[in-house]
Amino acid sequence: MKSSNALWKEQLAAKIPGNLAGEIDGYETDIALRKQGKMDERVFAETRLRRGTYGQRYDNGQRYDGSKFQEMNYPSGELTKGPGTMWDAPGMQRIKIPGGGLNASQLETMAELAEEYSDDIAHVTTRQDFQLHYIHIDDTPALMRRLAATGITTREACGNSVRNVTACPYAGVCQDEVFDVTPYSHALAQFLLGHPDCQSFGRKFKPAFSGCAQHACGLTSLHDIGFIAVTRNQNGIEKRGFQTFVGGGLGAVPYMAKLFDDFVPVEEILPLTQSVARVFARLGEKKNRSRARIKFLVQDLGIEKFKELVLQERKTLTPDPRWTDFVDAASKFEEAPLKPGSDRGSHGSEEGFARWLKTNTRSQKQPGYVTVTVALPLGDITANQLRALADIVRRFTKETIRTTVEQNFAVRWVSQRDLPAMYEALEAVGLGDPGAGAIVDIVTCPGTDTCKLGISSSRGLAGELHKRLAEKSFELDESVQHLHIKISGCFNSCGQHHVADLGFYGVSRKVAGFAVPHFQVVLGGEWEHNGGSYGLPVAAIPSKNIPQVVTRLTERYVAGRREGETFKDFVKRVGKVELKKVLEDLAKPPTDPTDRSLFSDWGDPREYTLGDMGVGECAGEVVSSVEFDLAGAEREVFDAQVALEAGQIEKAGRMAYQSMVHAAKALVKINRQSISDNPDEIIGEFRTQYYDTQKFWDPYAGGKFANYLFEAQQKSSQPYTADSSRYLIDEAQLFIDAAHACYNKIGTAVGA
Amino acid sequence: MSSPIQLQHVNVKLFASDEARVDLEPLIPIFHGWIRDRVFEEMLLDVADYRHVHEGPGVMVIGHQANYSVDNTSGRLGVRYNRKAELDGTNQDRLKQAVRAALAAFQRLESEDSLKGTLRFGGREMELLINDRALAPNTDATRSAAQPELQAFFGTLFGGADYALAHETEPRRLFTVRVRAAKAFSIAELLANLGS
Numbered sequence: 001m002k003s004s005n006a007l008w009k010e011q012l013a014a015k016i017p018g019n020l021a022g023e024i025d026g027y028e029t030d031i032a033l034r035k036q037g038k039m040d041e042r043v044f045a046e047t048r049l050r051r052g053t054y055g056q057r058y059d060n061g062q063r064y065d066g067s068k069f070q071e072m073n074y075p076s077g078e079l080t081k082g083p084g085t086m087w088d089a090p091g092m093q094r095i096k097i098p099g100g101g102l103n104a105s106q107l108e109t110m111a112e113l114a115e116e117y118s119d120d121i122a123h124v125t126t127r128q129d130f131q132l133h134y135i136h137i138d139d140t141p142a143l144m145r146r147l148a149a150t151g152i153t154t155r156e157a158c159g160n161s162v163r164n165v166t167a168c169p170y171a172g173v174c175q176d177e178v179f180d181v182t183p184y185s186h187a188l189a190q191f192l193l194g195h196p197d198c199q200s201f202g203r204k205f206k207p208a209f210s211g212c213a214q215h216a217c218g219l220t221s222l223h224d225i226g227f228i229a230v231t232r233n234q235n236g237i238e239k240r241g242f243q244t245f246v247g248g249g250l251g252a253v254p255y256m257a258k259l260f261d262d263f264v265p266v267e268e269i270l271p272l273t274q275s276v277a278r279v280f281a282r283l284g285e286k287k288n289r290s291r292a293r294i295k296f297l298v299q300d301l302g303i304e305k306f307k308e309l310v311l312q313e314r315k316t317l318t319p320d321p322r323w324t325d326f327v328d329a330a331s332k333f334e335e336a337p338l339k340p341g342s343d344r345g346s347h348g349s350e351e352g353f354a355r356w357l358k359t360n361t362r363s364q365k366q367p368g369y370v371t372v373t374v375a376l377p378l379g380d381i382t383a384n385q386l387r388a389l390a391d392i393v394r395r396f397t398k399e400t401i402r403t404t405v406e407q408n409f410a411v412r413w414v415s416q417r418d419l420p421a422m423y424e425a426l427e428a429v430g431l432g433d434p435g436a437g438a439i440v441d442i443v444t445c446p447g448t449d450t451c452k453l454g455i456s457s458s459r460g461l462a463g464e465l466h467k468r469l470a471e472k473s474f475e476l477d478e479s480v481q482h483l484h485i486k487i488s489g490c491f492n493s494c495g496q497h498h499v500a501d502l503g504f505y506g507v508s509r510k511v512a513g514f515a516v517p518h519f520q521v522v523l524g525g526e527w528e529h530n531g532g533s534y535g536l537p538v539a540a541i542p543s544k545n546i547p548q549v550v551t552r553l554t555e556r557y558v559a560g561r562r563e564g565e566t567f568k569d570f571v572k573r574v575g576k577v578e579l580k581k582v583l584e585d586l587a588k589p590p591t592d593p594t595d596r597s598l599f600s601d602w603g604d605p606r607e608y609t610l611g612d613m614g615v616g617e618c619a620g621e622v623v624s625s626v627e628f629d630l631a632g633a634e635r636e637v638f639d640a641q642v643a644l645e646a647g648q649i650e651k652a653g654r655m656a657y658q659s660m661v662h663a664a665k666a667l668v669k670i671n672r673q674s675i676s677d678n679p680d681e682i683i684g685e686f687r688t689q690y691y692d693t694q695k696f697w698d699p700y701a702g703g704k705f706a707n708y709l710f711e712a713q714q715k716s717s718q719p720y721t722a723d724s725s726r727y728l729i730d731e732a733q734l735f736i737d738a739a740h741a742c743y744n745k746i747g748t749a750v751g752a
Numbered sequence: 753m754s755s756p757i758q759l760q761h762v763n764v765k766l767f768a769s770d771e772a773r774v775d776l777e778p779l780i781p782i783f784h785g786w787i788r789d790r791v792f793e794e795m796l797l798d799v800a801d802y803r804h805v806h807e808g809p810g811v812m813v814i815g816h817q818a819n820y821s822v823d824n825t826s827g828r829l830g831v832r833y834n835r836k837a838e839l840d841g842t843n844q845d846r847l848k849q850a851v852r853a854a855l856a857a858f859q860r861l862e863s864e865d866s867l868k869g870t871l872r873f874g875g876r877e878m879e880l881l882i883n884d885r886a887l888a889p890n891t892d893a894t895r896s897a898a899q900p901e902l903q904a905f906f907g908t909l910f911g912g913a914d915y916a917l918a919h920e921t922e923p924r925r926l927f928t929v930r931v932r933a934a935k936a937f938s939i940a941e942l943l944a945n946l947g948s
Contacts, residue, residue, distance in 0.1 A: 003760040003838045004886030011886065058797060065788035072795060074816065088816060090797065108924060115926060116761075116883055119800055119819065120809045134798075134814050136836075377804040384807065384825065387924055430806020449800070463804050603801050605781040 001136040008142040015149035027051055028141040045082030052094035052157025053140050056450050059089030066606035081137055090134040094157040098189035099167035099182060100128035100402035104390035109150045111386035117143050124379040126496050128166050128403040133450050160201040165189035167209040168217035169402040169410040172335055173364040173371055177211030178229040179240055183330035185209040191270050191322055197277045202284045202292035210530050219405055221257050221531040222248045224294045232263050241265045247298030250493035253730040254534045255295035258303040270323045275313040290704035338398045341368020342417035353423050355434035355474055372411045373436035378444055378462055379407030388429040396422050407443055408436055439483045440469040447489025453700050454489035456506025456517040456543050460602025462487050468547055477558040483567055484527045491734055497522050499531040501567040507540050507737045511589040515744050517543040517601040517608050523571045536641050537733050538576050542598045545586040552582050577642055626743050629666030633659045637732045644725050653720025656732040660709045663739040683713050696742045705738035757897035759843040762850035763881040765823060766858050767830040769874040776803050776811050778866040779822055783813035794818045820857045831858040847905045848946055859939045875936030881928045888927040895919050906931055911945045
């Protein structure tokens with residue numbers, strides 16, 4: 001698209017490391033080959049994905065305009081960049097930032113790219129990456145060259161590869177850390193980038209580092225491999241190492257990582273990860289993407305067997321000097337401040353500054369210094385703000401800035417006396433908002449704004465909640481101010497809703513014959529302790545009623561909270577049955593039939609879907625029956641959750657399985673009213689009617705949710721464990737959500 | 753006219769009247785309507801809402817060849833046209849195309865009932881940017897090379913009336929020129945001056 005694309009290669013030749021230059025040249029050749037029809041679209045799709053170049057919403061050449069689908073006639077015609085993905089359709093570019101670490105020049109480059117190739121906005125993600133949206137694929141080689149010239153690669157930012165290696169953004173300055181994990185995370189990132197043992201995974205692989213066990217900043221529990229800094233005294237000498245976890249992950253069904261070893265010496269983390277990668281590549285699922293993450297392999301093998309295989313693999317590795325080359329330097333690694341540390345001096349009493357000071361600064365372990373958090377609304381920052389931020393980090397620090405998993409920036413090594421001036425500088429460019437890490441600092445994935453998988457508008461909801469909460473956040477009860485709200489547009493958890501106090505993920509439901517955007521309300525999650533526990537869905541509520549959900553639950557918490565009780569503990573004590581009652585009326589359709597407010601989503605006035613109304617009397621009757629039965633299944637999975645929390649593991653597992661069978665039966669009955677109650681017969685019929693015909697298939701997840709049912713059937717004679725019951729409850733909820741979606745499609749077909 | 757510079761990816765921002773107090777929310781359905789009704793020659797694809805960022809791009813309608821937005825960058829509200837796809841022709845052709853597109857968009861917005869007449873063209877000021885640092889880095893050399901093109905264009909646009917040009921000199925920014933006419937023009941007058 002850009003006239004200048006060819007110019008950058010020549011202009012930047014001397015500034016790009018040879019390996020990166022060759023990598024980008026190769027990618028550019030792949031683009032040319034695809035355009036000439038000499039490269040298969042699937043191969044090309046994986047090629048671009050491994051460079052962080054994604055598809056985006058509406059890239060299949062169609063767009064729903066509120067009343068009908070319109071064709072988009074792109075200039076490149078039928079040329080695709082992947083199956084069902086039009087060449088000219090805008091895409092998203094993900095940019096890996098290992099450990100979130102940046103310098104001022106890199107911020108300036110990000111600003112340039114946001115202006116020239118995107119929509120003037122750079123977006124910080126929950127894994128410390130950047131994302132730029134509405135990018136044309138023809139521009140991506142030039143964009144990558146400009147990044148490479150400042151030392152950034154997009155390689156393996158997506159695809160079945162090792163993704164960004166994340167790390168606590170406060171590493172090295174946190175008062176509670178065991179030691180600074182920064183150099184170790186960098187060493188691992190460098191080692192794994194393009195490593196031959198990491199090129200044949202069935203799915204992605206995400207590593208994370210944390211300097212402590214108690215805070216959330218590293219989120220090691222929800223990663224494929226997680227490292228928590230620990231030390232051990234050996235013969236009077238303190239040795240550094242990592243408590244190492246494997247097999248964590250969010251996604252549709254979240255898995256808590258399992259402890260692999262409570263002390264892996266720093267010299268061993270690279271070869272150990274290499275061994276894990278080899279086992280994952282060799283034994284991990286390849287065909288069924290929905291079972292291909294390492295968490296399933298660990299679950300299936302059991303942690304002990306998995307560990308045995310990894311340690312066997314470790315013995316077969318050929319020694320690599322990179323395993324230990326970094327270790328000496330790492331132990332001495334230290335960032336330097338620009339200015340001497342200082343006391344706070346006398347600050348003005350200006351209210352905005354005082355609020356910002358309270359929520360956006362934290363004292364470092366180095367006396368006289370603080371880390372300042374720059375809160376970004378919805379993770380967004382403009383090009384002008386990025387340049388201003390570059391100036392600010394040059395003025396006050398030695399360019400020590402990192403992205404955070406809460407979609408903010410952490411500016412480290414600010415001398416305390418500079419705080420008023422820094423606040424003034426940030427405030428002047430709209431970056432001085434208080435509330436970092438507080439209830440107003442809402443984390444969200446892109447959702448239906450730009451993501452192909454989005455079901456509900458997570459950003460629209462987050463924007464609305466942010467607006468409402470920002471107006472009164474400092475008037476809220478102190479206990480509420482520090483709650484975490486996290487929102488995903490679908491079940492895939494990019495917004496990390498499972499580890500929020502108040503989590504939400506997008507689903508659709510039918511109300512009065514129309515599809516209505518909803519969010520599942522997820523309660524019981526824990527952000528601290530590296531994402532210490534995962535919440536479970538309580539109720540599906542129409543999108544437009546979610547602000548009331550937040551109000552009611554927080555008010556209930558303030559009114560009924562015991563001294564010092566966290567929200568998670570409050571939810572556990574009061575119980576989800578009781579809290580669900582608080583929300584019950586919000587789940588109901590509007591009493592006024594002319595009220596159409598529920599039928600569109602936040603920030604999008606279009607009617608939510610097309611043609612979902614079932615017409616015709618017979619269809620109408622069947623539709624009512626299906627809705628009724630699905631609601632019953634939903635109650636059943638909720639009861640399973642209650643049973644699990646009461647420690648009734650076997651009962652919980654059985655009820656979750658039953659809820660899936662009942663949801664399947666609801667659909668089967670549409671064409672076969674006389675189906676018996678025999679689960680095997682129901683599931684057999686479900687397979688014939690809905691799985692084999694692909695009617696139940698999700699557009700992107702394929703047969704994933706139906707497979708949950710089939711697997712549950714296979715295991716139904718085995719005893720349930722706490723883990724298996726917990727996973728099955730999540731799977732059952734997703735299966736029921738998928739049954740609702742399937743029923744919506746059937747309603748369309750009946751009505752068409 | 754042979755030119756030492758190629759002005760592609762022209763951006764034009766027409767500033768709203770100073771007293772404009774505009775609620776940007778109604779723009780979301782307006783822009784969805786533009787997509788649905790295919791009101792412009794460019795293929796429009798999506799609406800992006802950035803009201804939550806400070807002095808940002810406001811509300812945008814994203815297109816394949818160009819974006820339109822009611823933009824609040826640098827704290828001044830205006831209607832912006834961002835040409836993304838290359839255009840053939842001369843620099844004068846490309847400047848004319850972008851300014852015409854921005855004017856047409858502003859004209860349409862001025863007549864939108866849901867905006868209740870709040871969004872009005874200020875009549876005198878606009879900003880012109882070249883959104884490509886390789887073609888037009890923000891340097892003295894670019895400013896010198898572009899000057900004859902700009903003078904010729906704004907001479908036509910303002911029908912020979914006086915105007916003042918001011919360049920953005922911060923080197924990290926896009927090549928940007930701010931233009932202020934000595935007298936106020938209506939959108940129709942400017943479109944007429946540009947001809948067909």
